[in-house]
Amino acid sequence: xxxxFAPPPAAGDPFAVRAVSHPYATPWLTIEHRDVxxxxxAEGVYGIVRVAQSAVAVLPVTERGDVTLVGQWRVPLGRxxxxxxxxxxxxxxxxxxxxxxxxxxxxxLRAASWMQILSYDVSNCLTDExxxxxxxxxxxxxxxxxDGTEVLARRTVPFATLLDGIDRGVVRDGLTIATVLRAHQxxxxxxxxxxxxxxxxxGA
Amino acid sequence: xxxxFAPPPAAGDPFAVRAVSHPYATPWLTIEHRDVxxxxxAEGVYGIVRVAQSAVAVLPVTERGDVTLVGQWRVPLGRxxxxxxxxxxxxxxxxxxxxxxxxxxxxxLRAASWMQILSYDVSNCLTDExxxxxxxxxxxxxxxxxDGTEVLARRTVPFATLLDGIDRGVVRDGLTIATVLRAHQxxxxxxxxxxxxxxxxxGA
Numbered sequence: 001x002x003x004x005f006a007p008p009p010a011a012g013d014p015f016a017v018r019a020v021s022h023p024y025a026t027p028w029l030t031i032e033h034r035d036v037x038x039x040x041x042a043e044g045v046y047g048i049v050r051v052a053q054s055a056v057a058v059l060p061v062t063e064r065g066d067v068t069l070v071g072q073w074r075v076p077l078g079r080x081x082x083x084x085x086x087x088x089x090x091x092x093x094x095x096x097x098x099x100x101x102x103x104x105x106x107x108x109l110r111a112a113s114w115m116q117i118l119s120y121d122v123s124n125c126l127t128d129e130x131x132x133x134x135x136x137x138x139x140x141x142x143x144x145x146x147d148g149t150e151v152l153a154r155r156t157v158p159f160a161t162l163l164d165g166i167d168r169g170v171v172r173d174g175l176t177i178a179t180v181l182r183a184h185q186x187x188x189x190x191x192x193x194x195x196x197x198x199x200x201x202x203g204a
Numbered sequence: 205x206x207x208x209f210a211p212p213p214a215a216g217d218p219f220a221v222r223a224v225s226h227p228y229a230t231p232w233l234t235i236e237h238r239d240v241x242x243x244x245x246a247e248g249v250y251g252i253v254r255v256a257q258s259a260v261a262v263l264p265v266t267e268r269g270d271v272t273l274v275g276q277w278r279v280p281l282g283r284x285x286x287x288x289x290x291x292x293x294x295x296x297x298x299x300x301x302x303x304x305x306x307x308x309x310x311x312x313l314r315a316a317s318w319m320q321i322l323s324y325d326v327s328n329c330l331t332d333e334x335x336x337x338x339x340x341x342x343x344x345x346x347x348x349x350x351d352g353t354e355v356l357a358r359r360t361v362p363f364a365t366l367l368d369g370i371d372r373g374v375v376r377d378g379l380t381i382a383t384v385l386r387a388h389q390x391x392x393x394x395x396x397x398x399x400x401x402x403x404x405x406x407g408a
Binding site for chain 1: 208209215216217218219228233238242250259277280281282285286322325327329332335359361365374377379
């Protein structure tokens, strides 16, 4: 069977680019401004948010099926958020290495076992940001080392409680939700180590 | 039991704001630039991407468990993408109304039955963009009406094929993935109408 997700023949950028400029930048993002001609022939603009780092997330699960969450104030939303340990991955770092570094920095946890479970585009009409998610188990506790731009709290909850927080709409971080739903799907489908899946699914 | 997702006492923005400006805007996004003092006392900046519209997505499922996907070139990534029907919801429109409008515009489909299944924050250190996802069923076909900024293709695939596309990493749109994983979870948990769930899960 043909790949149902192959692009159509002759697929390409339907916006003709007239000019490109970079009117704004911080260490974390750069705006790429394009003057374009739209598919319908009208003049237009396209503002692309290019990010310096991709995102990584870690779902760290203990032998008892508990997950350590990180809480912090999220400035763009003006709200507090409980979410998985997450961070940025520079272009010259492997996502797995970034995930291991972020987990250690934010929680002090080290994991002997890692599995990449998801990689996706965060908001594909707005930004080139991508995200990669890992499941981590066989954990041991070490010292943490949060950086100067973060004020973090930590809480450990059963995996079932995290599922319930998503269900109730109080856990709202997209990367956390996608990672947890994917791990839940894999646990239910028998695609994770049996003891790990059993610990995650108790009470869920 | 106390709510495990309540903010800690005295949680608040740890960045003191010195000045705010808006150095860049398009009809779709505005940059809010903040000069801040970081939690560690150092001077810094925070660039927030404020969006004019939230995102909505629709998972439209036929009686046979088929899903209509939309394909388009995604400019920020420079790649083609197959994804659920999605669009923008202005602040004065209800997400359900926006979802119904986008489904009709992009696919011509109308649905008699709708359920909101997810709402989340898209990238909470970068933007205030939120997304809301709906399941739609009891479908009938009408005329479509794509707008002048879009060149869309359409394909209809079984729900199981869409799950497989996520599994293989070829369906990469975050909103599509979160919506599909959530719908799959709800179908497996017996939380959708029985005939709908049965149609979705055949072959999955």
